[in-house]
Amino acid sequence: MKGNIISVLLLLLTEILVAQTRISGTVTDAKGEPIPGANILLLNTYDGTTSDASGKFDFTTSEAGIQTLVVKFIGFKEFRQTLDLSASKLEVGVTLKEEVNQLEAVTITAGAFAASDESRRTIFKALDIATTAGATADIAGALNTLPGTQKVGESGRLFVRGGDGNEARTFIDGMLVLDAYGPAAPNTPSRGRFLPFMFKGTSFSTGGYSAEYGQALSSALVLDSKDEEQFSRTDIGLLSVGADVAHTQAWEKSSWAGKVGYTNIRPYFNLISQEVDWVKPPESLEASSAYRQRVGKSGMFKVYGNYNHSNFSLYDHAVGDPSVKVLQDLRNNFGYLNGSYKTSLTPKWSLRTGLSYTAIDNDVSLNALKITEADKGIHAKVAFDGSLSDKLELRAGGEVINHEYQARVDTSTRALGFNELIAAAFLEADVYTSNKFVTRAGGRVEYNSLINQGSIDPRISLAYKTSKNGQVSVAYGKFRQSANQQWLRSAPDLLPEKADHYILNYQLIQHNRTFRIEGYYKTYSDLVKFDDSAFTNNGSGYARGIELFWRDNKTFRNVDYWVSYSFLDTERNYLNTPYSVTPSFASAHNFSVVYKQFFVKLKSQLGFTYSYTSGRPYNNPNEEIFNNGRTKSYQDLSGNISYLPKPHLIIYFSCTNLLGRDNIFGYQFSKAPDDNGVFASRPIRQAAPRFIFLGVFITLSKNKSVNQLPSL
Amino acid sequence: MKTMNIIPLFLLALSLLAFGATANDRYNESMQKNIQSVYTAKTIDEIQLAVNAFERIGEAEKNKWEPFYYASFGYVMMATREKEAQKKDAYLDLSLKALEKAKAINPAESEIVTVEGFVHMMRVTVDPASRGQQYSGLAMQTFGKAIALNPENPRALSLMAQMQYGTAQFFGSSTAEACGTLNKALEKFETFKSDNQLAPTWGKPMAEGMRAQCK
Numbered sequence: 001m002k003g004n005i006i007s008v009l010l011l012l013l014t015e016i017l018v019a020q021t022r023i024s025g026t027v028t029d030a031k032g033e034p035i036p037g038a039n040i041l042l043l044n045t046y047d048g049t050t051s052d053a054s055g056k057f058d059f060t061t062s063e064a065g066i067q068t069l070v071v072k073f074i075g076f077k078e079f080r081q082t083l084d085l086s087a088s089k090l091e092v093g094v095t096l097k098e099e100v101n102q103l104e105a106v107t108i109t110a111g112a113f114a115a116s117d118e119s120r121r122t123i124f125k126a127l128d129i130a131t132t133a134g135a136t137a138d139i140a141g142a143l144n145t146l147p148g149t150q151k152v153g154e155s156g157r158l159f160v161r162g163g164d165g166n167e168a169r170t171f172i173d174g175m176l177v178l179d180a181y182g183p184a185a186p187n188t189p190s191r192g193r194f195l196p197f198m199f200k201g202t203s204f205s206t207g208g209y210s211a212e213y214g215q216a217l218s219s220a221l222v223l224d225s226k227d228e229e230q231f232s233r234t235d236i237g238l239l240s241v242g243a244d245v246a247h248t249q250a251w252e253k254s255s256w257a258g259k260v261g262y263t264n265i266r267p268y269f270n271l272i273s274q275e276v277d278w279v280k281p282p283e284s285l286e287a288s289s290a291y292r293q294r295v296g297k298s299g300m301f302k303v304y305g306n307y308n309h310s311n312f313s314l315y316d317h318a319v320g321d322p323s324v325k326v327l328q329d330l331r332n333n334f335g336y337l338n339g340s341y342k343t344s345l346t347p348k349w350s351l352r353t354g355l356s357y358t359a360i361d362n363d364v365s366l367n368a369l370k371i372t373e374a375d376k377g378i379h380a381k382v383a384f385d386g387s388l389s390d391k392l393e394l395r396a397g398g399e400v401i402n403h404e405y406q407a408r409v410d411t412s413t414r415a416l417g418f419n420e421l422i423a424a425a426f427l428e429a430d431v432y433t434s435n436k437f438v439t440r441a442g443g444r445v446e447y448n449s450l451i452n453q454g455s456i457d458p459r460i461s462l463a464y465k466t467s468k469n470g471q472v473s474v475a476y477g478k479f480r481q482s483a484n485q486q487w488l489r490s491a492p493d494l495l496p497e498k499a500d501h502y503i504l505n506y507q508l509i510q511h512n513r514t515f516r517i518e519g520y521y522k523t524y525s526d527l528v529k530f531d532d533s534a535f536t537n538n539g540s541g542y543a544r545g546i547e548l549f550w551r552d553n554k555t556f557r558n559v560d561y562w563v564s565y566s567f568l569d570t571e572r573n574y575l576n577t578p579y580s581v582t583p584s585f586a587s588a589h590n591f592s593v594v595y596k597q598f599f600v601k602l603k604s605q606l607g608f609t610y611s612y613t614s615g616r617p618y619n620n621p622n623e624e625i626f627n628n629g630r631t632k633s634y635q636d637l638s639g640n641i642s643y644l645p646k647p648h649l650i651i652y653f654s655c656t657n658l659l660g661r662d663n664i665f666g667y668q669f670s671k672a673p674d675d676n677g678v679f680a681s682r683p684i685r686q687a688a689p690r691f692i693f694l695g696v697f698i699t700l701s702k703n704k705s706v707n708q709l710p711s712l
Numbered sequence: 713m714k715t716m717n718i719i720p721l722f723l724l725a726l727s728l729l730a731f732g733a734t735a736n737d738r739y740n741e742s743m744q745k746n747i748q749s750v751y752t753a754k755t756i757d758e759i760q761l762a763v764n765a766f767e768r769i770g771e772a773e774k775n776k777w778e779p780f781y782y783a784s785f786g787y788v789m790m791a792t793r794e795k796e797a798q799k800k801d802a803y804l805d806l807s808l809k810a811l812e813k814a815k816a817i818n819p820a821e822s823e824i825v826t827v828e829g830f831v832h833m834m835r836v837t838v839d840p841a842s843r844g845q846q847y848s849g850l851a852m853q854t855f856g857k858a859i860a861l862n863p864e865n866p867r868a869l870s871l872m873a874q875m876q877y878g879t880a881q882f883f884g885s886s887t888a889e890a891c892g893t894l895n896k897a898l899e900k901f902e903t904f905k906s907d908n909q910l911a912p913t914w915g916k917p918m919a920e921g922m923r924a925q926c927k
Contacts, residue, residue, distance in 0.1 A: 037757065039764035041771060046742055048768045050761050072767075074806065231849060512797070603883065647883050 021085045024058040025092035027051045027071055035096060038073035042083075061085065075099055077390075100390040100432040106465040108440055110473035110503040110518070111207040113146055129196040132594055133607035134638030134656055136693060139192045139202070140181075143221070144611070145592045147518070147547035147564040148206035151613040152585045153634055154665040154684055156189025157181055159585050160206050161522060162543025162570030163218025163499075166484050170194070170221045171213060173302065173340045175356035176401060178377035180221075182284070183332040183362070185276060185314055187665070188687045193308065193334065198290070200226045207501040207520055208475030211426040211442040211459045212383065212395060217481040217499050217524075227300060228292035229255040233701035237261075240694040241268050244286075254293040261286045272692070275685050277315040279327065284310035298350075299343035308334040316366075320670035320680040326366050333361040345384075352383045352397075370410045375485070378402040393430040395442070398423070405485050418492040420482060421449035428459070436465040446480070450492050455480060470508040477501050487528045491535035498525045512554035514562075519546045527574040541572030541580070558598040566590040581627040582617050584666055587634075589614040604643045611636045618666040621679040634663045650697040660689045739776070742769060743910050747782055751914060756790045763787060770813065778910045780814035781824055785912070788830050797838045804831050822862030823912050829854030830871060851875055866904050867912065869897035870919035877925065891926035894919060 027038045034055025041048030047061040061067075064085050069092060071079040076096035083090060128142065135141030140158045144151055150159045157165035170180035172194065184190035196202075201224035205213075213220040228250065235246040244261030265281040274281075288306040295301055313329035340354035355378075362373040383397030401424070406417035428442025444457045459477035466472055479501065483494040505518040520543075527539025545568040553560035568588055573580040591612040598605045615630040623629070640654035657663070663686055670680040746762040746769075753759045763786035770779030787807035794800045808831055814824050832851035836843050852875050858868035876890035901916045 037760050037764075039767055041768040044772050046738065046769055046772055048764075050764045070771075074802070230853065600882075644883065646885065647879060 019064060019088075020060045020062050021088055021090060022058070022060045023069070023083070023090045023092060024056070025094055027055045027057065027073070027094045027096060029076070029096055030098065035073055035076070038071055038076075038094075038096070040069070040071050040094075043068040043070050043080075071096065098435060100435055106432075106436055106438050106463045106471055108438065108461045108463045108473055108475070109471065109507050109516075110461055110463070110475035110505040111148075111205050111209060111501070111520075113143075113204040113206070129202065131596060131605065131607060131640075131642070132609060133596075133640040133654060134609035134611065134636060136191075136654060136656070136691070137196060139194065139196050139221070139223075141191075142196070143204050145562070145564060145594050145609060146204065147516075147549045147566045147590075148219075149566070150568060150585065150587050150590055151611055151634060152616075152665070153613075153636075153663060153686065154187040154189060155585070156184065156191060158219060158221065160219035161520065161545060162541070162568055162572075162583075162586055164583070164585055167216070167218035167481065168221060169213075169216035169219070169481075170223065172223050172304070172338055172356070173225055173354055174212070174222075174352060174381060174383065175338055175340070175354045176215060176377075176379050177336070177356075178358040178375065178403070179334075179360060182308065182334070183310055183330060185282070185312060185330075185687075186316065186328075187684045188276065193306065193336070194223065198225055198304075199223045207522065208459070208461055208477050208503045210395070210440070211428045211444040211457070211477075212397065214399075214424050214426070214444055214446060214457075215401060215422070215481050217479050217497055218522075225290070225302060225304060226292075227302075228253065228294060229257060231701055233699055236698045236700075238696045238698075239263075240692070241265050254291070256289070256291050258289045259287065272688050272690075274688050276687050277317065277325070279313040279315060279329075280311070282310060282312040284308060295341075295343065297344075299341065301339075301341045303339045304337070306334070306336045308332075310334075318670065319668050319682045320672075320674060329365045331363045333359075335359045348388060349384060349386045352381075352385065354381045355379070371407065373407045374405070376402075376404045391432045393432075395428045395430075396426065398425040400424075403482070403485075405489055407489055416489040418450060418485075418488055420488075420492075422482075423447045438463050448482070448496065450482075450488075451495060453495075455496075466506075467508075469510045470506070473503070473505040473507070475501065475503040475505075483528050487535050494528060494535055495526050495537045497527050497537075497539075499523065500525075512552070514549065514551040516549040517547070520544065524572065524574075527572065529574050530576050539572065539574030541570065541574060543568065543570035543586075545569060556597075558600065559596070561593065561595045563593050564591070578626050584617050584619070584627060587613045587616045602643070603645060604641055607640045609636075609638045611638075616666060619669075620667070620681070621669050621673075629667065631664050631666055634665070635659075635661050636663065648699040648701065650695075652693075652695045652697065654693045656691045657686070657689055662689070739769070739773060740909060743778060743782070747910065750782060750786050750789060753789070756793050759786050759790050759793075763790070767810070770810075775817060777814045777818040777821060777824065778908075780810045780817070781821075781827065781912075784808070784810040784814060784824075784827050785830075785914070788827060788834060791834050800834070800838050804834055807831050820861055822858045822865045822868060825854060825858035825861060826865060826868040826871065829858060829868070833871065833875065848875060848879070864900055864904060866897045866900035866919070867915040869893055869900060870915050870922070873897055873919070874922065877922065887926065894922055894926055898923065 027035045029035055036051055036053045036055055038051040039048065040051060040057050042061055042063055045061065045063050047059060047063060049057050049059040051057045067083050067085055069081050069083050071094045073096055075098065077099045079094050079096055081092065129135065129139055130137055132142040132145060140156060143149060143158060148161055152159050152165065155165055158168040159165055160168050170177040180192055180194065181190040182193050203222040205220045209220045229248045230250055232250045233248050237244045242261065242263035244259060246257065246259035248255060248257040262285050264283045269278060269281045286308045290304045293301045311331040313327065315325040316328050318324040336358050338356040342352045344350040358377040360375040364371045379399065379401050381397060381399040383395065386394040388394060401422040404419045406415050408415045424444060424446040426442065426444045428440060431439045440461045442459055445454065447454045457478040457480060461473060461475035463471055463473040479499045480496040482488060482496050488494055500523045502521045503518065508515045522543040524541040526537040527541060529536050529539035531538060545566060547566045549562065549564050551562035568586060570582060570586050571580045572583050593610045596605060596607040613634040615633055617627045618629040618631060619627045620629040636656060637658045638656040639658055643651045664683040666684045667681045668684060673679050746765045749762045750759055753762065763783050766779045766783035766786065770783060773779060784807045787803045787810065791800045791803040794803060811824060811828055818824065829851045832847045832854055835847040852872065855868050855872040855875065858865060859872065873890050873894035876893055877887055880887045880890050897919050901919060
């Protein structure tokens with residue numbers, strides 16, 4: 001009997017196995033457009049198929065009972081539906097919902113130039129910084145070939161959209177850098193303290209940036225340092241102006257890198273005569289070290305430290321009478337430590353924390369007069385990033401920025417200085433209405449201990465994809481930055497300077513060609529102004545302009561070039577200007593072309609950069625009208641060549657101002673008029689007509705394909 | 713009564729065995745069919761069909777690494793046929809995603825690590841100027857790992873030979889090392905044996921094509 005039952009059961013089982021269900025339907029998107037190539041499957045079975053060109057699918061299954069039908073296609077959310085397979089025929093309509101994908105979705109581009117080796121939708125890559133002729137591997141130098149910047153040759157700093165050199169701030173792994181530039185003699189360009197090869201990503205924003213970044217009035221340069229290195233290696237650099245050696249040790253989950261460099265420009269200056277009367281040309285000793293450790297599945301711990309000592313001395317000759325000279329001697333010590341930790345907390349939330357410390361000691365003597373400056377900065381930050389759904393991202397965090405500054409003039413017992421504490425919190429949401437439309441809205445709350453005041457700065461940006469590759473962005477934001485320490489040390493109750501940015505941008509990226517146009521309007525308020533030799537916040541100003549950018553690395557084989565043009569109209573009534581004038585660092589027209597070509601046969605990359613900056617205003621005390629003088633235009637053609645004879649060897653040569661043009665940045669005038677009542681003048685020139693640089697870079701590594709190319 | 717009891721049970725056991733065997737046969741059969749179509753496919757769409765099938769099988773067979781391995785390999789093949797850089801990258805992303813699943817099942821499989829290196833190698837072709845440095849190093853390192861896991865793996869050896877050859881050619885240095893690796897690869901293609909009837913067999917024509925350059 002039992003046996004019979006089992007036999008019947010077996011028969012039934014076979015029966016069920018033989019029973020088939022035919023499942024058919026059409027896969028479409030929300031608009032009813034068919035989706036071909038979608039994967040259709042019954043969960044945990046082999047049965048399924050792929051939708052055809054008209055989105056249709058049709059397959060039979062021998063499975064029985066309640067099963068789950070799954071439909072998947074890239075860029076769409078997975079579709080699931082339970083089916084009862086007791087019927088012999090089933091018709092299923094499948095509508096897939098678009099998934100908002102960060103890689104495909106619209107991005108906010110107003111004001112921002114993102115550069116990264118990882119993200120693929122960027123205009124500017126980290127390597128571009130290193131290989132731009134005329135930039136001499138200086139980050140600011142390369143960014144000066146992008147629209148929104150005004151070339152100020154005697155400074156070397158970034159001047160963005162009518163803002164002065166202090167208004168562009170640098171952030172490393174989210175942490176504010178107190179002073180991103182090395183010391184420089186008067187009217188000679190300074191270089192950035194951080195080398196481009198340290199970073200995997202660069203985001204250069206010329207306005208309208210995220211609420212996360214405070215204490216920056218005109219521009220935020222956000223640098224993301226590299227993760228752990230993959231290969232152990234030793235790098236040796238022999239330069240015409242010094243030498244450096246670096247070693248990187250890589251382990252499975254961590255890496256350590258250290259670098260020591262010495263620069264002395266004296267031998268070079270002995271060869272090439274200089275405009276500056278050097279007593280002791282700039283000399284510097286630098287050491288830096290970086291440690292990276294992966295923690296768990298998603299954690300990354302980074303520490304970076306940098307120490308630099310530099311010194312120089314020179315004679316500063318009086319404008320009216322060159323025989324009157326002042327011996328100017330400078331010694332600068334710079335220490336920087338940055339630690340950060342990043343990890344995901346839950347699948348939806350991640351945490352970023354960081355702590356940075358900067359200490360700068362500056363000793364300047366002018367003949368017998370000694371001035372010492374001590375500058376210390378601490379920045380601590382905690383931020384949370386949440387992807388609450390594919391349509392909503394949140395960023396929230398808090399930070400404390402402490403800036404302590406003291407200056408002492410020789411014998412005077414009274415030190416000038418301040419100890420400023422800024423506590424801030426920010427909150428920002430990115431809301432994706434679809435892959436085509438995103439709104440970023442947020443704000444920043446700050447409390448400043450020096451003035452005992454709080455503030456709220458709203459920021460908002462929108463971006464809309466007009467076509468597959470084109471998009472429009474608008475941005476508005478309120479920005480503030482404490483007054484320059486030069487003024488704040490004498491008047492610690494000065495209010496922060498403020499700016500409002502309005503930006504409209506259109507960008508088209510297609511087949512390795514980029515076109516970008518951006519217009520902006522900016523107002524400044526509470527700028528520092530000297531009224532009757534008192535410091536006030538009565539200054540104000542505006543800046544407006546239009547900028548164009550074109551990049552193409554497609555049309556010509558092995559050629560990459562970009563063209564930037566910026567028009568700027570700005571006026572400020574601030575500091576010592578008697579009324580609203582165009583400041584002396586501002587130029588109306590800035591134009592640059594960067595050209596790079598790789599010659600496979602010669603194993604060389606050749607690059608040229610041409611820059612044009614229209615005349616800048618200067619104040620001539622012999623004239624009635626303030627800032628009425630105009631310099632002639634600045635023009636520069638620089639070239640570089642890198643030659644790779646062997647995988648581990650690079651020879652690099654660069655030269656600025658190939659045509660030897662006598663560029664004049666402005667004029668200095670004597671303090672008092674001469675017997676005829678005329679103020680004597682002297683042009684501010686480049687320190688030398690050309691800067692020539694030769695370097696040989698050797699890499700020792702087990703992995704033979706590794707060289708220093710990314711660091712050049 | 714006693715025999716009555718035993719016979720159906722025996723029958724049941726037998727049929728279950730047969731059923732089990734059918735399941736395994738079915739796995740091998742469907743895999744083989746789709747593996748063949750990845751090897752012979754001419755267009756991206758054809759490969760997509762096979763890749764979809766691998767993903768379906770992979771979802772059902774939670775303990776088998778081969779379905780996701782071949783899905784990943786299929787995506788690399790799609791990337792080789794794709795012209796548009798952005799899509800190429802998207803296929804390579806999908807390839808790595810499938811590879812992660814295969815790796816989770818069998819982390820020490822040399823063939824899986826080889827395809828990982830292949831993905832890095834393909835990344836270079838998207839933008840050689842800015843990616844060459846990072847990804848060619850990574851590719852060579854990964855092929856090195858795959859060879860260490862199984863020194864007999866001809867695919868890892870032949871892809872490594874290609875990378876070495878490319879580097880030597882770029883710098884105009886001797887291709888002796890690359891050709892040495894290639895000869896080893898060709899040798900291993902002849903002797904390669906696996907207990908796994910689904911073991912990959914691709915790569916031989918590519919290696920033979922390279923032989924001419926080494927003469």
